Amino acid sequence: MDIPEVPGARLLDATAADAAELLVLQRCCWVQEAILNSTLEIPALHETLDEVREWIGTWRVWVVRQGPRLVGAVRARLEGTAWEVGRLMVAPDLTGRGLGRFLLAHAETHAPATARTTELFTGAASKRNIAMYERAGYRLTDQAGPLDAHIRHAVYLVKPRG
Structure with a gap:
């Protein structure tokens, strides 16, 4: 599927062959989150290549390629009655173009x-992320959700389906 927000970009299902590039993009994106949130206790910064390969096999994962370059990704899975969205990432030089939305x-x-x-979570100091999620209909909540590997100083957001 072509993505109008980023010329030449294509949305694809992720495969195990994407794992190394996903790991690099993930680290690029979450270093910024670590700085904003004053913590290195972010699971995405500590995952191994094998762990990324494992979640490619257990989550629905989509990647965006612009030409040969992997520039974005997101994953999701059902946990009980919650559709968990995670690892939403966009190459830092392409933020602000609508690819995250x-x-x-x-x-x-x-x-x-x-x-x-x-349901999803992000860093409490990640104001840009929170604003995007709220514009998409998510609301901050105090509840602890089923999402795994919460980061310290994270906030939890929920959007009713319906």
């Missing part, structure tokens, strides 16, 4: 009918 919307459209909510 596109990936979020794409992940949401793939939620199974049994999902009652869509």
Whole structure:
């Protein structure tokens, strides 16, 4: 699928062959989150290549390529009645072009009918992320959700499906 926000970009299902590039993009994106949130206790910064390969096999994962370059990704899975969205990432030089919103919307459209909510988390100091999620209909909540590997200083956001 072509992505109008980023000329020449294509949305694809991730494969194990994408794992190394996903790991590099993930680290590029989450270093900025670590700085914003004053913590290195972010699971995405500590995952190994094998762990990325493992979640490619257990989550629905989509990548965006602009030419040969991997420039964005998102993953999602059903946990109980919650559609968990995570690892939403956009190459730092392409932020602000709508690619993150596109990936979020794409992940949401793939939620199974049994999902009652869509849930995600981000750093409490990640104001740009929080604003994007709120514009997409998510609301901050105090509840602890089923999402794994919460980071310290994270906030949890929920969007009812319906």
